[in-house]
Amino acid sequence: MSRKDIEEGRVPTFKDKPEARYAWAAGVAMGRFLAELKEGRIIGRRCRACGRVLVPPRMFCEWCFRPTDEWVYVRDTGTVLTYSISYLGPAAERLKEPVIIAVIELDGASPGIGILHKLGEVKPEAVHVGMRVKAVWKPPEEREGAITDILYFKPLEGGGGGE
Amino acid sequence: MMSSVKRRVAVVGAGITLFRRRLKETGRELSFYAAKMALDTAGITLRDVDAVVCGTAPDAFDGVHMKGEYLLDGMGGHRKPFVRVYVGGGTGVFTPIAAWWHVASGHFDIVLAVAEEKMSSCYPHPQKAFTTIFDPMLTRPLGANLVWIFALEMQRYMHVHGVKKEQIATIAVKNKRNALDHPCAQLAAKITVQDVLNSEVMVWPVQRLDISPPSDGAAAVVLAAEHVAKRLTDDPVWIEGVGWCLDSTYWTNRDLYYPKYVEYAARMAYKMAGIKNPPKEIDVAEPYDPFDYKEAHHAEGLMLARKGEYLKDVKDESDIFARYGRDGDLPICPSGGLLGVGNPIAAAGMMKVCEIFWQLRKEAGKRQVKNDPRTGVAQAWGDLMQVGTVVVMRV
Amino acid sequence: MERRVAVIGVGWSGFAPQTADLSYKELMFEAATRAYEDAGVDPRRDVESFITCAEDYWEGFSIFDEFVPDQLGAVMKPTCTVSGDGLYGLAMAVMQIQSGLFDVVAVEAHSKASDLLTYEGVLRFALDPIFTRPLGWHPYALAGLEMARYLYDTGALEEHCALVVEKNRRNALANPLASYGATVTAEDVLASRPLFEPLKELDVAPLADGCVVMVLAAEGVARKLTDTPIWVLGMGWASESIAPEIRDWCRAVHVELAASMAYDMAGITSPAKELDLLEVDDRFSYKELQHVEALGVCTYGEAARLLEEGAFERDGELPVNPSGGCLGVGNLLEVMGLHKALEVVLQLRGEAGKRQVPDAEVGLAQAWRGLPTASSAVVIFGVEKEVGKA
Numbered sequence: 001m002s003r004k005d006i007e008e009g010r011v012p013t014f015k016d017k018p019e020a021r022y023a024w025a026a027g028v029a030m031g032r033f034l035a036e037l038k039e040g041r042i043i044g045r046r047c048r049a050c051g052r053v054l055v056p057p058r059m060f061c062e063w064c065f066r067p068t069d070e071w072v073y074v075r076d077t078g079t080v081l082t083y084s085i086s087y088l089g090p091a092a093e094r095l096k097e098p099v100i101i102a103v104i105e106l107d108g109a110s111p112g113i114g115i116l117h118k119l120g121e122v123k124p125e126a127v128h129v130g131m132r133v134k135a136v137w138k139p140p141e142e143r144e145g146a147i148t149d150i151l152y153f154k155p156l157e158g159g160g161g162g163e
Numbered sequence: 164m165m166s167s168v169k170r171r172v173a174v175v176g177a178g179i180t181l182f183r184r185r186l187k188e189t190g191r192e193l194s195f196y197a198a199k200m201a202l203d204t205a206g207i208t209l210r211d212v213d214a215v216v217c218g219t220a221p222d223a224f225d226g227v228h229m230k231g232e233y234l235l236d237g238m239g240g241h242r243k244p245f246v247r248v249y250v251g252g253g254t255g256v257f258t259p260i261a262a263w264w265h266v267a268s269g270h271f272d273i274v275l276a277v278a279e280e281k282m283s284s285c286y287p288h289p290q291k292a293f294t295t296i297f298d299p300m301l302t303r304p305l306g307a308n309l310v311w312i313f314a315l316e317m318q319r320y321m322h323v324h325g326v327k328k329e330q331i332a333t334i335a336v337k338n339k340r341n342a343l344d345h346p347c348a349q350l351a352a353k354i355t356v357q358d359v360l361n362s363e364v365m366v367w368p369v370q371r372l373d374i375s376p377p378s379d380g381a382a383a384v385v386l387a388a389e390h391v392a393k394r395l396t397d398d399p400v401w402i403e404g405v406g407w408c409l410d411s412t413y414w415t416n417r418d419l420y421y422p423k424y425v426e427y428a429a430r431m432a433y434k435m436a437g438i439k440n441p442p443k444e445i446d447v448a449e450p451y452d453p454f455d456y457k458e459a460h461h462a463e464g465l466m467l468a469r470k471g472e473y474l475k476d477v478k479d480e481s482d483i484f485a486r487y488g489r490d491g492d493l494p495i496c497p498s499g500g501l502l503g504v505g506n507p508i509a510a511a512g513m514m515k516v517c518e519i520f521w522q523l524r525k526e527a528g529k530r531q532v533k534n535d536p537r538t539g540v541a542q543a544w545g546d547l548m549q550v551g552t553v554v555v556m557r558v
Numbered sequence: 559m560e561r562r563v564a565v566i567g568v569g570w571s572g573f574a575p576q577t578a579d580l581s582y583k584e585l586m587f588e589a590a591t592r593a594y595e596d597a598g599v600d601p602r603r604d605v606e607s608f609i610t611c612a613e614d615y616w617e618g619f620s621i622f623d624e625f626v627p628d629q630l631g632a633v634m635k636p637t638c639t640v641s642g643d644g645l646y647g648l649a650m651a652v653m654q655i656q657s658g659l660f661d662v663v664a665v666e667a668h669s670k671a672s673d674l675l676t677y678e679g680v681l682r683f684a685l686d687p688i689f690t691r692p693l694g695w696h697p698y699a700l701a702g703l704e705m706a707r708y709l710y711d712t713g714a715l716e717e718h719c720a721l722v723v724e725k726n727r728r729n730a731l732a733n734p735l736a737s738y739g740a741t742v743t744a745e746d747v748l749a750s751r752p753l754f755e756p757l758k759e760l761d762v763a764p765l766a767d768g769c770v771v772m773v774l775a776a777e778g779v780a781r782k783l784t785d786t787p788i789w790v791l792g793m794g795w796a797s798e799s800i801a802p803e804i805r806d807w808c809r810a811v812h813v814e815l816a817a818s819m820a821y822d823m824a825g826i827t828s829p830a831k832e833l834d835l836l837e838v839d840d841r842f843s844y845k846e847l848q849h850v851e852a853l854g855v856c857t858y859g860e861a862a863r864l865l866e867e868g869a870f871e872r873d874g875e876l877p878v879n880p881s882g883g884c885l886g887v888g889n890l891l892e893v894m895g896l897h898k899a900l901e902v903v904l905q906l907r908g909e910a911g912k913r914q915v916p917d918a919e920v921g922l923a924q925a926w927r928g929l930p931t932a933s934s935a936v937v938i939f940g941v942e943k944e945v946g947k948a
Contacts, residue, residue, distance in 0.1 A: 001185045011187065014688055015286070016226065019679025022299075022618035025672070027581025030300055054416070056301055060587045062411050062628035065594075065602050067587075082322070082419065084314035085367040090306050092290035098367075101311055103415045114415045116302060124367070129322050148304045168658040169561070189688075221620040228615040228684040231641050232931045236799045242815060245797040245933070246650070247641040251621040257638060261650070267657035269560070295620040405659075409608075409627045409637035427634060546624040550637075 029057045032071065038145040040137050044109055046072045052110040074108030076135035077156060081105050081114050083131075085124045100124055104133060104153055120152030132156040168435065172266045173392035173399030174259070174384050174556065176205025177517040182349045182380035182505030185283040190225050190381075191237030194279045197381035197510075198239050201275065205385040206395055212385075213271035215240040217247040218258030218278040220508040220545075223292035226284045238277040238383075251296070252453065252545025253407065253552040254278065255382070255512015260405045260554060262386045272388045279381040280507035289377045296547065298412075310374070314366035316419040316548055317456045321368065323420040324471030326459070328368060331474065332359035333483035334455035335372055338496050341489070342503025344529035347514075349378055349505035356480060359455075373455045378505035382513035384520065398524045403538075404438070404555030406431030414547045425464025425544060425551030433466075436555040438538070441466045442493060445555075446536035447522050449515035451544040452500040461542055462495060464551060494532040497522065512543035516554060523558045561656045562943055564780040564787030565903050567597020567773035573735040575888065576672030577767040582617070585668060585769045587629040593771035594631070598783050599662060601631025605773065606660040608632035611640045611647040611667035611892050615680045618673065630666060630771070643667065644770060644896025645925040645935040649793045651774045661776045667893035668769035677765060685930050686800060697929045698762065698842075700802055702754025705844045707807035709756065712847075714862035716756050719843040720747035721865055723760055726840060726879050729872060730886025732912040735897070737766040737888040747843070761843040766888020770896045772903075777943075788903045791920065791940040792826065794819025798932035805932060810845075813852035813924065813934045820922075820936040821854070825945055830855045832945055833938075834918045835877045835905055837898035839926035841884040849924055850878055853936070877915045880905065895925020895935060902939050920945055 005011050026034060029045065033056055036043040045068035046053045047061035053072050054061070061068050083102035087095050100119040105112060119127060120136060133153035143149040178200025180186075180193050188196070202208060217231045217238055227233040231247030238245070248254065248261045255278045262276035282289040293309035320326065333356055342351035354372060362371040392399040408427035411417065429441070438444045450461035459473035467473075477483050487495040498504055498518040501511045519539035521527040542553045569592025571585050580588075594601050601608075608630050612622040619625060623639035626632065640647045644667030651663040674680065678696060685691045709715065721744050730739035742760060750760040780787040796815035798805060817829075826832045836853065840846035847861040855876060856864055864870060870878035881887055881901040890897055902921035904910045910918075919941045927933040 001183075001187055003185070006185075014692065016683075016687055016691060018223075018226070018228070018615070018683045019676045020615055020618065020683065021675040021679075022673050023675055024299060024618065025578045025581050025670070026300065027579070027584045029584070030581060034300065054413075056413065058413075058628065059584055060629055062413070062631070062633045063602075065600070065631035082315045082319040084311060084318055084369075085364075086308060086311060086314070087363075087367075088290075088308045088310055088365050090291060090294045090303075090308050092288045092308065099306070101305070101315070101366075103315060112416060112418060116305065116307075116415050118305060129318075146304055147301055169656065222614050223620050226683075226687060228680055229613055229641070229927070229931065232684070232797065232800050232927070232933060233686060235797055236801070240797050241799045242796065242811065244795050244816075244819065246646055246795065248650075249621070249639045249641050250623050261638075264650070264653045264657040264659065267659075268653040269656060270653060292620065295614075295618070296624065298625075299618070407636045407638065408634060409623065409632060411628050411633045412625050413628065424634060428636075431636065546621055549624060549627075 029059045033057050034145040037149040038143045040140065042074050042076055042106060044072050044074050046070050053108065055106055055109045055113055055115055074106045078104040078106040078133055080129055080131040080133060082129060083127050098124065100127060117150060118152040121154040168267055169269055170267050171389040172263050172386050172402050174402065174520050175387045175392050175395050175399055176201045176385035177520045178204065179347055179382040179514060179517055180380050181347045182378045182507055184349065184376060184378060186379040190234050190279050190281040193379065193381040194234055194237035194277050197383040198275060198277050201383040201385050209239045212239055212273050212275045214244040214265050214274045216258055216262040216265060216274060216276045218254040218509045220251060220254050220280060221292060223295060224280060224282045224285045224289055234279055239275055250545055250550050250552060252508055253543045253550040254509040256516060256541050256543035256552040256554055257407060258513060259384055259516050260407060260552060263402050263405055266386050266388050272391045274386045275383060276386060277381065277383040278509040278513035280510050281379045282377040282507060283379050310366040310369055312548055313454050314369045317368055319419040320456055320460055326474055328360060329356055330477050331456045331459065332356040333477055333480050334458045335359050335502050336480050337483045337487065338452060338500040338502040341497055342499025345499045345504050348499055348503055350376055351499060351503050369454065375453050375501035375506040378507040380505060380507035380510040382510045382517050384516060400520050400523050401557050402554060403557045404432035404436030406553040408551050410549045412547060419548055421470055422460055422464040422551060424549060425461055425542065426466060428551035428553045429465045432553040432555045445538050445540050446534055447494050447497060447532050447539045449496055449498060449518050449541045451512065451542055452496055452502050453506055455502060458496060461544060465540060465542055467493065489532045492534060497530050497532050515541040519556050523556060562777040563652045563655050563774050563790045565772055566775045566780050566784045566787055567593045568900055568903055569593030569596055569771045570900060571769045573768040575737045575766050578672060582668060582670040583629045586666060589769040589771040590630050593773050597773035599773060605631065605662050605664045607654055607663040608635060608637040609640055609647040609651055609663065609665045611642055611644045613641055613892060615683060616674060616891050630664065643925040643927055643935060644893050645899055645923060645937055646795060648772065648896065648899060648937055649795055649935060652790050652793060655774060655776050661779045663774050664771060666771045667896045669767055669891035669893050671765035671891055672767050681929065690802065698757065699754045700929055701842045702757040704807055705757050705842065708844055708848055711808040712859035714847055714859065716748060717744060718847065718862035718865055719761055720744035722840060722843040722846045723747045723885055725871065726883040726885040729880055730882025733882050733887065736882040736886045738764060738886050739882060757842060763841040763884035763889040766890055768890050768893055768897065770893050770900050786907050788906050789940050789943050790937060791945060792820035792824030792938040793936065795935035800930045800932065809858065810848050810852040812932045813849055816934045816936040817853045820938050824938045829853060830876060833920055833922050835880060835915045835921045837879055837881060837901050838924045839884060839894065840879060841889045841928060843885065846878060846883065853924065872915060880913050880915055895923060898923035898925060899937055906939055906941050
């Protein structure tokens, strides 16, 4: 059976769209994270038992199973741990311009602690694991308290020492 | 922890429908066909079934909330103890595990396990429904597509181990060709490594022919307690090991090069089955292969090869068939896997369990592996690069 | 049942009409922390398997189990989701332990209904897409239909259903977990706005948030960890098709089947005599009567009379919903049944405060999955390992 069979009504079909809308309470950890993004800052939580600084922040440490202890600001610079070049949008539609995505280990967070975001102002061929990058923020008046308050990460000039 | 398991459990029947991109049948009907076939091959009717376990992945695909309740008619669940379990892509192998504990605990003697997926209901494309597996605050706003996480994982695997795309592509070649011998296969084909490397780039390094297709389909198995299994058949296939493991949701805080959670699931199953040297003691394996690199990734998690070494001796097509083809010492995905047979998520994992069942009973026809298999492993994977589910079967 | 299983720890959080200050993860962490503290276990070391009970569309995520391990202490451990009420999860945990796989298993379920903006829309989405949804009704119309037939067949009256509301919301006043404790009279209920006649507004339980985590253990381990193990004596579950076209409009057959399985296991032959309390689903008032009858406590049609006589009051012969039930505590979506189990456990431990049913030794919790399902689970708990061994 092909898609055309359905679209051209050759098979009896019933169509429906779920009325499913949600407003998830951000809670303590994500609430603060988003509020700090609005201020142009990235915040994490430290667990004193294992010593890790965690981003995205959470009020519990999943390794130690105990509440995390303090808020810690991390830098908006970091290192590319892995990356990819996407020609697909969320509905598998073909993108005219590819999007470069990466997991970026943030300076100030523990090793291997990264966040997912996009890369910009860089050619796909130039991206590599270990590349040093810095966040490019929306102007303050346009920020909403969302992960998209960071537009993308761009290459740090001259490499720059990691931490 | 893990005192001796109470009762031995065997698979005594299996059933499967065609896997196709778009099937006319409803989810209930697909479930019925698979369940009926499983009951028939076991030589029993629904009246003999004591309980039903259902496995089916995101409700968003079939378009029904609480879809287990909706499907149960076709699964034989009406007026029976019926329960649905769900661990994302791992569901297909987890469903028989849940059925296993129904029997092993002593509460039920005969349990029917049915896995179904009807992805074609999701319009315009099932991919859109996949966006809802992502965190709404951290990931969805970035316009994430499901393939992103596979691409990031594939890239990491290639980078850490120095594995090349040409090597990985041989897996797609093997599985799609193996699938030519599977009567239900959706995407069986004779392709070459070059075909894979020439195919459209989706999310680099993932290209179109690296990926298995979305599908509709269902599969089922019948499990029975030892005393019943022996009465029903001369060839029960014993479930000797079960294991599952779920890693942290914070996948950006993890190194994706290795599926540690698959290893932990495998260790749990191998311990139960008394397996100490997996590559030597396992005769045939069906690791989960929604993407070609995944077969390598998971085979290493299953400890069938050391980390990064699954494709060590594989430079081209002939190498992969020599190492892991049906005539070799360790046939991998003789069914044709998800890449060749299709990927109706939960049913795909169950398909692998059915395949091991048929392989161990020497009922796999043209797909039969030649090494006289006694011990087989089926594995599935799912969530945000998180869950491994493993079953060890033996005759 | 050879390998006995007991509840050794319970914890909860939320239990309010809404919990906007905490994310569902934080709610779960709190309930889990309390449960592990109560059980005296470290989840990273001692808990071997974790079962969460959830449905994607209540949560707004596909593959909800992705998001659970961290706050339960389950990372890199066997963890799974049961798409069902928490009481189903509890039954799965018992089987995991009795199969010899594990000694200690944790079960979690929650309602974060306050995050869900379109409850009716999601509920509609559960209706059969070809036969039922196109009718365009609010799903509660099915409850109205069933209530009408139930009253017709049993001879019970709307007044009896209203008395259920009065009793349960009054019981809820003594329950710190209850969101909707109130002094509501049967007259108030009868005068409330009609929804789907004979169903009226006050016949329907409003939504609430809450999370419950329970820790179960095999006998040997249970006795080492606690002086008050509450034993699982019997359990059962059963489903019927969601098709309203083929259902019995008076009897909850799925509850009869589930109860039968549980009573068999527990060795119970006269439920009315051998049970000390019941917690049953009453998210629609008439359901309490229907479920009590389906549990075999009395014949169909008798529950109304027993209710009228006060038999189901907290100080009656067979207290039903001393917690306040769904009507008093709130409709808790997938944690509804696990909350009922929680109530029974607290009652059997003697920790039910002002709600305490005196000398409670054997209690039954029943979960119905709500519209449009015909699925229920039943678990019977006891202070002693076997019924009648007091």
